Amino acid sequence: MSRIHPTAIVDPKAELDESVVVGPYAVIGAGVRIAAGSSIGPHSIVEGPTTIGRDNTIYGHAAIGTAPQDMKYRGEPTELVIGDRNTIREFCHFNRGTTQDGGVTRIGDDNWIMAYVHIAHDVQLGSRCILANNATLAGHVHVGDWVIVGGLTGIHQFCHVGAHAMTGFQSHVSQDVPPFMMVSGNPLGVHGFNIEGLRRRGFSRERIGLVKQMHRLLYRDGLTLDKAREAITALAGQVDGGDADVALVLDFLAASTRGIAR
Structure with a gap:
């Protein structure tokens, strides 16, 4: 039995492991590579160049590997790289990189990314992070391992968030957040460290x-x-x-x- 729904569109230049599941009305473009055990939900779009690792679950209506929302972008062949075992929920939006940075937006392993999360061009997201609903990471943001980003949090472009840090609900992150720290609010304040x-x-x-x-x-x-x-x-x-x-x-x-x- 085919694992690609008959209503899905998969470009002949896409490379999918035979175990990959593609749901109804999904669109997989040229230059996309998806490794074993991953699944693409209904109505999702994956554009290339994008590499998706093993055992990722991407839910419906996601837009993955789309062109960066950067007015300087002129169609250069930048890419998105996603690691292994990530859960990416409904309506998430991940952009490819730009030549103004390293050209790669990168997602690590074992991340739990909830609905409507936006990851902009050139973001570097570590592993084992939790991004709650509607978290928004602007261009060139770096997030370390084990970070928790609260719902409706916005992180300003070029900001870095250190490993094991945590942002509260609706935080406005406009400066770097050191490792281990807990922050929240607008203006942003530090409220202890992530002891739990x-x-x-x-x-x-x-x-x-x-x-x-x-x-x-x-x-x-x-x-x-x-x-x-x-x-x-x-x-x-x-x-x-x-x-x-x-x-x-x-x-x-x-x-x-x-x-x-x-």
């Missing part, structure tokens, strides 16, 4: 205490950013397994170009 998420991911009590110290140095002790970075650097070597957490924060702060939410 770290517990669920198996962080030890000592590592959680280290993250708490970094939060305090950045947001509670009245230090300048440079002094806070010095104090965070001094935390290295104090907690088993914690040096990677310290390095994650320091590297993020060093790379920030929009300034951090404070």
Whole structure:
């Protein structure tokens, strides 16, 4: 039995594993590659160049791999790359990259992406993230692993959100959000760190205490950013397994170009 519904349209230049399921009235364009175990829901559109990995589930009415919403775009052969085991719900909209950046919009693995999420050109989304309904990521946004983006949150172009961070409902993210931090509101405010998420991911009590110290140095002790970075650097070597957490924060702060939410 064919796994491609008879009402679907699949371009001859698309490459689909024989196990891929394509629902009614879906349209798969040239330059699309879809690996084993993935499914495309009814009325969805997938345009190329787009690569979709294994065991992804894309629900109905999604628009995947469409041209970037960038007025400078002139049809250059940029692409969208999606990893493995992602769940992408109804009416999501993912754009390809632009030549003004690396030319690739990239989605990692094991993400849970709810309905109406927009991922714009050149976004780099990590793995094991949750994007709630109507989250909107503008062009060139970078999101680390294990991030939770609350419903109706908007993230301004070029902003970075660090690993394990969390944004609340209807957050207006216009500056970089350091790893582990919890933010919400408009204007954006930092309201602690993601302690429950770290517990669920198996962080030890000592590592959680280290993250708490970094939060305090950045947001509670009245230090300048440079002094806070010095104090965070001094935390290295104090907690088993914690040096990677310290390095994650320091590297993020060093790379920030929009300034951090404070």
